[in-house]
Amino acid sequence: MKLRSTMVMLSVLLLVVWLVGCTDVPSNGPTPPTLEAEYRVLNASELSSADMTFDLGPAATGLGFGQANSHQTYPAGNRVGVIGGSGDTLRVAMTTDQRATVLVLPLTTTFREFIKLVERRIFDPAQTATGKVRVVHGAATTTGAGPDVDVTVAGSDTSITLSGMSFKDVGSYLSIPSGTYTVSVFAAGDSTAATSASVDVGNARSTSVLVSDASGALSLVSLSDN
Numbered sequence: 001m002k003l004r005s006t007m008v009m010l011s012v013l014l015l016v017v018w019l020v021g022c023t024d025v026p027s028n029g030p031t032p033p034t035l036e037a038e039y040r041v042l043n044a045s046e047l048s049s050a051d052m053t054f055d056l057g058p059a060a061t062g063l064g065f066g067q068a069n070s071h072q073t074y075p076a077g078n079r080v081g082v083i084g085g086s087g088d089t090l091r092v093a094m095t096t097d098q099r100a101t102v103l104v105l106p107l108t109t110t111f112r113e114f115i116k117l118v119e120r121r122i123f124d125p126a127q128t129a130t131g132k133v134r135v136v137h138g139a140a141t142t143t144g145a146g147p148d149v150d151v152t153v154a155g156s157d158t159s160i161t162l163s164g165m166s167f168k169d170v171g172s173y174l175s176i177p178s179g180t181y182t183v184s185v186f187a188a189g190d191s192t193a194a195t196s197a198s199v200d201v202g203n204a205r206s207t208s209v210l211v212s213d214a215s216g217a218l219s220l221v222s223l224s225d226n
Contacts, residue, residue, distance in 0.1 A: 014117075034102040035076040037094035038122055039102060042068040044138040046106045063087055066211055070194050072101060081083035088112035097122045101223065104211065106140045106167070115168060119205060119225040126226040131201035132173040135183065137165045139212035143159040146212050155181040155201075159181065165210075166187055175206060183208045200215045 039226045041060035043050040053059040057074035076096040083104070084087050089218055090112060099122050100104050103115040117136065120126075133153060139146030145167035165171070184196040197220035199208060205225035212218050 010093050015114060019075050035096045036122070037074050037076045037096060038071040038099040039074055039092070039094055040069050040071045041081075041102045041104060042066075042209065042223070044106070044209060044221070045083075045104045045112075046084065046141065046214045047083070049144055050086075050104065051106070052081045052090075052102075053084065054082075055080040065213055066164070066219065066222060068101065068221070070219045077223065083112065086112070090114050092116065099225075101207070101225075103138055105138055106212075108140050108144055113119075113168075115170060117170065117207060119207075126205075127203050128205060129203070130175045131203060132175055132205045133181065133183075133199060133201055134205075135162055135165065135171040136171045136209045137167055137169045139165050140209045141212060141214065141216045141217055146210070146216075149194070149210065150186045150188055150190075151210075152184045152186075153181050153199075154184070155179045176201060178202045183222075185218060185220065187211055196221055 037141060041063060041146050043065055044065040048065055050063045051061045052057060054074065056079060056150045058072045060069045062067060074094050075093050079092045081092055081093050099119045101117040103117055105113045135151050137149065148164055148166050151162040151165060151173060156179060160174055162171055178201055181199050181201055182196055183199055186193055186194040195218040197208065199206060199222050207223045207225055210218060213222055
């Protein structure tokens, strides 16, 4: 009886070994997913025209002062961008599934600075429950940062004031009803607008960026963040 049990166990083991030997094991593992980000570049620098090339992914070319290109797709990770002509190098952390803008600032120090303006995740819907607008202070000249400012976002029945914004400040998205708004910028404590712009706000995100040209003249650049 014991011999018969032993023979049965040996037969089962031989069968298992045979089945394993017949299994087709792939030599390569599964293909990892492609990790990507979507970025654009806004030239708020003193450069009248700027091209930016990246170590991986497409370049942003022919950007005049205050101009931005459309979002482009890049491999996620730490990308190195080089501005043509000036040779300035920017190291941009492009997070996976992130949609954002690289705001290139004037050269106020020994090295070029930028602000990463995050908009949303790629897979998030572009539409929002209300209108959303934010204000960014990117105004400076080669002699130094621009002045502190107060900003109003005013519509037919809504008015919001942002007080004491300094150079490189990034405001949060403000939830407002859809409609047409006037974004006005005042030197801190002043009652006369230094510059203003009309912004159409639907159920989506938008950004108004305060910039200054080489002479120090202020203006606003309105971006759709969709």
